[in-house]
Amino acid sequence: MFEQFLGPDHFDIMPHLVAIGLAYLLAFPIGWNREKSERSAGLRTFPLVAVASCGFIQAAESMTADTPEAMARIVEGLITGMGFIGGGAILRLKDSVKGTATAASLWITGAIGAAVGLGSLDVAIMLSVITVATLWIMAPLKHFGHLEQEDGSDEVRKEK
Structure with a gap:
């Protein structure tokens, strides 16, 4: 059935499953x-977010194989879309901004998925390692900084 619709050599799920899993x-x-x-x-x-970014890249592969500019437009759309989603995670309160680390994490997670989809596994692994290290190692160090709120929340105070 799939052969008739896709052709004999077009249905190979394993490489996509491995990439999406990674x-x-x-x-x-x-x-x-x-x-x-x-x-x-x-x-x-x-x-x-990572799976979706990877999926968009992989789904567009066959259409963009001969035109790198087309793949660049797909990547540009992902960058813009991830910025939009991240922007939704940022909350402006009375005298502070909250959610910037979550927004940045969403954006970099989109980059991880895109890197995997494009076959740049080394870049994807390094982005993941650096992000995890930053989030886990820097959190305790934040207590020593001047931006720490009394309640321990992840907020940045606005300059007055």
Whole structure:
């Protein structure tokens, strides 16, 4: 049935399954950190963002194989879309801004998925490692900074 619709050589699920699985695994620790910190986006959101970004790239591969400019437009759309989603995670309160680390994490998770989809596994792994290290290692160091709120929340105070 699929052969008639797609042709004999077009239905190969394994490479896509491996790539999407890897995107999921690389995003999982980021989601775990945000979930553990009780942020607005967490364990479900981050792997889904990576999988979606990877999926968009892989779904467009056959259409953009001969035109790198077309793939560049797909990547540009992902960058813009991730910025839009991240912007929704940022809350402006009376005298502070909250959610910037979650927004940045969403954006980089989209980059991880895109890197996996494009076959740049080394870039995807490094982005994941750097993000996880930043979120986990820098959190305790934040207590020593001047931006720490009395309630321990992840907020940045506005300059007056």
